[in-house]
Amino acid sequence: MLKKALFALAAAALVTSAAAQIKVGVVSSATGPAAAIGVPQKNTVSLLPKIIAGYTVDYQILVDGGDPTAAVSATKKLIGEQQVDVIFANTTVPNTIAMIPFAADSGTPMIAPVGSMLVVAPMNAQKKWAFKTTQNDDVAAEILFAHMVKQGVKTLGVITTSDPYGGNWEKEAQRLAQQQGVRIVANEKFNRVDTSVTAQALKLVAAKPDAVLIAAPGAPSLLPHVALADRGYRGQIYQSHGAAMDLFRKQGGRKVEGAIVVGSMMMVLAEIPDSNPSKKVMREYVTAYEKAFGEASPFGSQAYDAGLLFANAVPAAAQKAKPGTPEFRAAxxxxxxxxxxxxxxxxxxxxxxxxxxxMDRKGAAELMTIRNGQWTRAR
Amino acid sequence: MDIDLPIALILGQDGIINGAIYALLALAILLVFTVTRVLMIPQGEFVAFGALTMAALQAGQPARLVWLLAALAVAEAIADLIVLRTRRQGAQVTFSALLVKLAYPFVLAALLYNLPTATLPMPVQAMFTLAIIVPMGPQIYRLFFQPIASAPSLILLIAAIAVDVSLVGVSLFVFGPESASTAPFSEASFEFGSVNVSSQALWVVGSALALIVALWLFFSHTLHGKALRAAAVNRTGATLMGISPVFAGKASFLLATLLGALSGILIAPITPISFDSGFVISLKGFVGAIIGGLISYPLAAAGALAVGLIEAFAAFWASSYKEVIVFTLIIPFLLWRSLTRHTLEEEE
Structure with a gap:
C-alpha cells in the first residue's frame, strides 16, 4: 500500500517536473556535407539559456546528416515523441523547407537560422509557423552589387557551388545583374569537395570580366579564389558571406588580399562603432563561444539569434498557457x-x-576586405 | 568557348595531376579487390586522413587521429587474446608480438604530443603521418574482414560500406568540419613554353610514377610480392602452396592505406581537403579501376588518368555537368566489357 502511494507520488513528481520544463527540439546538420555550418550551430545551442521565465529549458538535439528525409523524421520524432514546444532548424535550406509542413500540422513554431527567404515567403498557412534569423542572401547580394556599380564594374564572372547555397546566390546574381546593368560573361559551377577548379578559373579569366563573384559556404570559397590568383586574374574578386570566416584569411594568405566580402560584423568587431547595439550582443556571444569551443563562426551566431528570439518570446507565452500544451505553442x-x-x-x-x-536592412551585413592579412571594413 | 593550345595544355596538366592521384587509388582498390574480394570503399578516407593529419601536424596541433590507431590496436589485442585462449588458429599470434603492437600507438602518441610538430622538417612530418595511418590498414583487415574472409562478396561489400561510414564519422570528430590544406613541398615553379608548371605538380606526378614502378618491382621481384600476386590469381591454389590468406589480406590493406595516405599528403598542398572529400576522390579512382575491368593494373592506371583528363576538360566545357560526365563514363565501359568478355573472375 505504502509502496503504491510512494510510486504515485514519484509519478506525480515526475509529471510536475516535466510540466515545469520547456522542451526545445533542435534538428542539426552537424554531420554530413553541411557540417561546417552545422557544427558551430550545434555548439551554440549549449550556450543558450537553461532557465527562462522560471522554466528549465531542455534542448533535444537530433542530427540529420544534411539529409532532408532524416530532417523530416527527426522533426516527426521531436514533435510526436518529445512533444517539443519549439523547433530550431539548424540545418540546410532544403531540409528546413521539408520540415515546415510537419511543424505547421502539429502547430509547433519553428525558427531557422538560414539565409534564404524561401523559408518565410511567400507567407501562407504553413509558413505562418516558420521564423528565420540571419541576413537574407538577397540583401547581402544587393550590398555587393551596390559596391560593384560604384566601382564601375560592367562585366561579371560568377562561380558558385552546386548546392542550394550556391544556387540561391547564382539566382540573386542573375536578378541583380539584370537590374543594375551588369553583364554576366561567365557562369561556372564547382563542387564543395572538388580537388581542382583550374578549368573553371581558366574559363573565367578567358572571359575577361571586370570582377568575379564567388559564392560558396565556408572553406570551399577559397578554392576558386586561389585558382583565379594562380591564373593571374587581376580584377576585383567578390565573396559571399560564406567566406566571412577567419579560416579564409589564414589559409588564403597573400592570394586573398583585397577580396571584397559581405558578411557578419564578427570579423571586424573592433571597428564597429559602439553605437551599434548588436556589437555588445555579438561580443558576448563570441566571448562565450571562444571560452567553450575555440574560434567562433558567423554561422553559429545566426543560431544564437534564434535562441534570443525564442527566449524573448517565452515570458509572454508562459503567461497564457503551460508549456507542453498546444495552447502554449500557439501563444x-x-x-x-x-x-x-x-x-x-x-x-x-x-x-x-x-x-x-x-531583420532591419541596414544593420544586416558589413562590407569588408582583407588588408595586410587582416579583416577590415571596406569603403 | 573555343579551346586554344595554352588552355588545353593547362587543362591537360591539371587532368594529369588529378589523374595521377586517381591512378594510385585505382591501383590500391584493384590490389585489395583481387587479393581479398573486398571493394575498398574506405580507400578515400585514408586520403583525407593523410591530408588532414599532415595539416594538423603543420599547424602544431597534436594529431588526434593517433587515438583511433590506439583504439584499433586495443580492439585487435582483445581479438587476438580471444584467439590465443581458444587456440583455434594456433601459432599465428604470439604474446610478445601482441605487446609490441599494443605499445606502438601509445609510444607514437607520446612522441607526437611532446614534439614541436610544426617546426619539424616536412619529410619527418610525412613519416609521422604515415606512421599513424598505415598500420590502420592491417588492423582494419584483422578486425572487420579477416573474420568474414570467406563470406560472399556482397557481405564483404556491406562490411566495407560500414567501415567507410564509421571512418567518415571519426574523421569529422577528429578533424572538425572545416577543410585544411598544407604548405607545398617547395615554392618553385617552372616555365615550359607557355605553360607554368608548379613544382608541386611535378612532385605529384613524379611520386605517383615512382610508386607505380616500386609496386611493379615489388610484385615482380620480391617473394612477398609474388605471394600476393599468387593469392590474387587463385586464392585456393595460393593457400595450398603455403601462402597465408591472412598475410595476403593484411599486406594488401597495408599497401592500400599507404597509397591512400601518400595520395593525401601529395594532394593537400594543391587543394583543401575536408573530412568528407575522400569518398569522391576514391570514387574516381574506382571508375578508373572499373575501366581496367577490376583485373588489369596498367589498364586501371590508364583509365584513372583518362578520368582525370576528362574531368578537367568537362569542367571547362560544362562545369555544372562535370560529375555527371565523369560517372556516366562507367556505363559504356561496363557495356563494352560485358560484351567482349564472358567471365572476369571465377567467383564462388
Whole structure:
C-alpha cells in the first residue's frame, strides 16, 4: 500500500517536473556535407539559456546528416515523441523547407537560422509557423552589387557551388545583374569537395570580366579564389558571406588580399562603432563561444539569434498557457510574431504577420576586405 | 568557348595531376579487390586522413587521429587474446608480438604530443603521418574482414560500406568540419613554353610514377610480392602452396592505406581537403579501376588518368555537368566489357 502511494507520488513528481520544463527540439546538420555550418550551430545551442521565465529549458538535439528525409523524421520524432514546444532548424535550406509542413500540422513554431527567404515567403498557412534569423542572401547580394556599380564594374564572372547555397546566390546574381546593368560573361559551377577548379578559373579569366563573384559556404570559397590568383586574374574578386570566416584569411594568405566580402560584423568587431547595439550582443556571444569551443563562426551566431528570439518570446507565452500544451505553442508563435526591436548578434528584429524574417536592412551585413592579412571594413 | 593550345595544355596538366592521384587509388582498390574480394570503399578516407593529419601536424596541433590507431590496436589485442585462449588458429599470434603492437600507438602518441610538430622538417612530418595511418590498414583487415574472409562478396561489400561510414564519422570528430590544406613541398615553379608548371605538380606526378614502378618491382621481384600476386590469381591454389590468406589480406590493406595516405599528403598542398572529400576522390579512382575491368593494373592506371583528363576538360566545357560526365563514363565501359568478355573472375 505504502509502496503504491510512494510510486504515485514519484509519478506525480515526475509529471510536475516535466510540466515545469520547456522542451526545445533542435534538428542539426552537424554531420554530413553541411557540417561546417552545422557544427558551430550545434555548439551554440549549449550556450543558450537553461532557465527562462522560471522554466528549465531542455534542448533535444537530433542530427540529420544534411539529409532532408532524416530532417523530416527527426522533426516527426521531436514533435510526436518529445512533444517539443519549439523547433530550431539548424540545418540546410532544403531540409528546413521539408520540415515546415510537419511543424505547421502539429502547430509547433519553428525558427531557422538560414539565409534564404524561401523559408518565410511567400507567407501562407504553413509558413505562418516558420521564423528565420540571419541576413537574407538577397540583401547581402544587393550590398555587393551596390559596391560593384560604384566601382564601375560592367562585366561579371560568377562561380558558385552546386548546392542550394550556391544556387540561391547564382539566382540573386542573375536578378541583380539584370537590374543594375551588369553583364554576366561567365557562369561556372564547382563542387564543395572538388580537388581542382583550374578549368573553371581558366574559363573565367578567358572571359575577361571586370570582377568575379564567388559564392560558396565556408572553406570551399577559397578554392576558386586561389585558382583565379594562380591564373593571374587581376580584377576585383567578390565573396559571399560564406567566406566571412577567419579560416579564409589564414589559409588564403597573400592570394586573398583585397577580396571584397559581405558578411557578419564578427570579423571586424573592433571597428564597429559602439553605437551599434548588436556589437555588445555579438561580443558576448563570441566571448562565450571562444571560452567553450575555440574560434567562433558567423554561422553559429545566426543560431544564437534564434535562441534570443525564442527566449524573448517565452515570458509572454508562459503567461497564457503551460508549456507542453498546444495552447502554449500557439501563444509562443504569436509572441514570436510580436517581436519588437530585439537586438541580436546580426541586427535588430521586428516581426509582423507578413514578415517572419524581421531583420532591419541596414544593420544586416558589413562590407569588408582583407588588408595586410587582416579583416577590415571596406569603403 | 573555343579551346586554344595554352588552355588545353593547362587543362591537360591539371587532368594529369588529378589523374595521377586517381591512378594510385585505382591501383590500391584493384590490389585489395583481387587479393581479398573486398571493394575498398574506405580507400578515400585514408586520403583525407593523410591530408588532414599532415595539416594538423603543420599547424602544431597534436594529431588526434593517433587515438583511433590506439583504439584499433586495443580492439585487435582483445581479438587476438580471444584467439590465443581458444587456440583455434594456433601459432599465428604470439604474446610478445601482441605487446609490441599494443605499445606502438601509445609510444607514437607520446612522441607526437611532446614534439614541436610544426617546426619539424616536412619529410619527418610525412613519416609521422604515415606512421599513424598505415598500420590502420592491417588492423582494419584483422578486425572487420579477416573474420568474414570467406563470406560472399556482397557481405564483404556491406562490411566495407560500414567501415567507410564509421571512418567518415571519426574523421569529422577528429578533424572538425572545416577543410585544411598544407604548405607545398617547395615554392618553385617552372616555365615550359607557355605553360607554368608548379613544382608541386611535378612532385605529384613524379611520386605517383615512382610508386607505380616500386609496386611493379615489388610484385615482380620480391617473394612477398609474388605471394600476393599468387593469392590474387587463385586464392585456393595460393593457400595450398603455403601462402597465408591472412598475410595476403593484411599486406594488401597495408599497401592500400599507404597509397591512400601518400595520395593525401601529395594532394593537400594543391587543394583543401575536408573530412568528407575522400569518398569522391576514391570514387574516381574506382571508375578508373572499373575501366581496367577490376583485373588489369596498367589498364586501371590508364583509365584513372583518362578520368582525370576528362574531368578537367568537362569542367571547362560544362562545369555544372562535370560529375555527371565523369560517372556516366562507367556505363559504356561496363557495356563494352560485358560484351567482349564472358567471365572476369571465377567467383564462388
Amino acid at each position: 509562443l508563435r504569436d509572441a514570436l510574431e510580436a517581436t519588437r526591436d530585439l537586438v541580436g548578434t546580426q541586427g535588430r528584429y521586428t516581426m509582423s504577420p507578413q514578415d517572419h524574417s524581421g
